[in-house]
Amino acid sequence: MTEARYPFTAIVGMDDLRLGLLLNAVSPAVGGVLVRGEKGTAKSTMVRALAGLLPSIATVPGCRFACDPAAPDPQCPDGPHDGGAAAERPAFLVELPVGVSEDRVVGALDLERALAEGVQAYEPGLLAKAHRGVLYIDEVNLLQDHLVDLLLDAAAMGRSYVEREGVSVRHAARFLLVGTMNPEEGELRPQLLDRFGLTVEIAATRDADERAEVVRRRLAYDADPAGFAARWDERERELAERITAARELLADVELSDLALRQITAVCAAFEVDGLRADIVMARTAVALAAWAGRGAVLEEDVRTAARLALPHRRRRNPFDAPGLDEEQLDRTLAEHQPPEDPEDPEGPEDPEGPEDDGPGGGPDGGGPDGGGAPEPEPGDGNAPSGEAGSDESPAPPRQRPGGGRESAPVAADQPYRTRLFTVDGTGRGAQGRRSPAETDAGHTIRARRPRGRLSRLHLSATLRAAAPHQVARGRAGRALVLRRDDLREQVRRGRESNLVLFVVDASGSMAARQRMTAVKGAVLSLLMDAYQRRDKVGLVTFRGAGAELALPPTSSVEVGAARLEQLPTGGRTPLEAGLLRAHEVLRVERLRDPDRRPLLVLVTDGRATGGKDALPRARRAAGLLAAQGVAAVVLDCESGPVRLGLARELAAHLNGDAVSLDELRAEGVASLVREARTTMTMTTTRKAA
Incomplete structure (x- = not known):
């Protein structure tokens, strides 16, 4: 017997997520929801609970691809369908595991029948099963790149194309895409991020009473799942009926020219790429009006649609956090204010209590019975607490216990495209874009x-x-x-993908402001390269009395960029300690993930302090890494008219390459090649003359 699903209306709080999911249930054309939040916040529970509220669908009997009898797919592999009787079934919620194979996603040749009977037969995959339903991906940011490419194709065209092993099949694949992720484990590729209609940021409530209610309900469900679900049946039924009523009203909702102008003005003001944001905002605003039972889109619908549809689309580079400037949104809406409706002298509809207060109230989870918290004003719920002030004056130097004075962090140069560094040989690690x-x-x-x-x-x-x-x-x-x-x-x-471990010299010899700005810009550029190549990254820093692991190996390159920005400098240069700490980090990671090969990026000028034998000790530590076969690159930060070449000597002990800051830029390498070609051409011309 299947265990009863946790009721949607029994989930406490999370009003934005509740709203985003319900709007997609009303209008699947909105394009799905990406749920970003910390672990243990019931993201998956709420998504799975949504499936029980979706209206049933009519299908052609026996069709494995859920064709609609009213408009069957002319390319359906089980077709042609000639109408006739229809079968009703619930809309499926199909879960796509992170480690799923490509064959399981798109389907493939039925090998059992091919080998046993000698016939070609296509076995549908998960995309076919999700057609006209929900495709749910937990930890979507950990999905392998080749599977992301398949999803992008299906989401863009509404069809799945299978060309493999003698099979050529095309079938409809339109689904509501819902993904959950923990941003600490890495971000999504921009192409897939843009395919999600809405995004919602969630975090566990800090209210003790709400947390107690969450625990109380969970314990009650675990003790008697069927009995707990039965107590919420009436509320679930009322919410499902409201979704059906909103779907029926959807086609009659008016999107006026003034409301549409507000939508396009907001998208233009936030400089989002392309026009998908405008379309998604329009569909979301119409769905909001239908959900509220109105026949026209109001400014409040446009505002809410912007909060849900734009934050993940306004990122200008991979390290920008999603978000929306509420003041800019208010200014843009005010500049395109529609006139008051003369037929409605009483103004906007006043909420009539918890039962009519939208997804955060009444039968769909509000009030003391539904468990929802009062819906926050736009922007209030997402503001981080304890933000730093805006004072930009530099902090004075501080005395560090390990010796020397510590300088305040300096900003990094703008990132740029770097050379590609790879690990020699052929690996067997996770899918990526590096080695x-x-x-x-x-x-x-x-x-x-x-x-x-x-x-x-x-x-x-x-x-x-x-x-x-x-x-x-x-x-x-x-x-x-x-x-x-x-x-x-x-x-x-x-x-x-590889593990790129940055070992950064943050000592006093690197503390010159202009120099450290360039160094941080270089490391930030390498971090961006690691983000694009789907690497894991780690950060070891050394200064003063020793070395520390500033960032344990993680897929969240954004956290690495934040730690780098906050990195102060000053003190002695314990180069040996930095290399030994890197050796230990890589040893532990090799035990955890033996197939992921490391790439060490040492950022230093090659100097070492701590006695006359400091430099020989550092070179012996480099030899330990070389003996383990660790691929290494030394970013030579030495500057000035007189250069000792210590970083390049250290690279030789690591059996790695040494690259200066100027040589790191990809365009710099290209210009060197162009200069060499020009010189060769001129020389050849002179000889010919």
């Missing part, structure tokens, strides 16, 4: 006998291996007689 590796995606380069459990069948190679033995095995009919030794698997060549 060559055998991966689940990429192009097939050869076939081999399976190593362990067969995961990616190389069909043609398997058939070739089995073909010479069919007569000896007594084959009869079309069925192919196979043995275990016939099976071959694909070997695919792609790129992997």
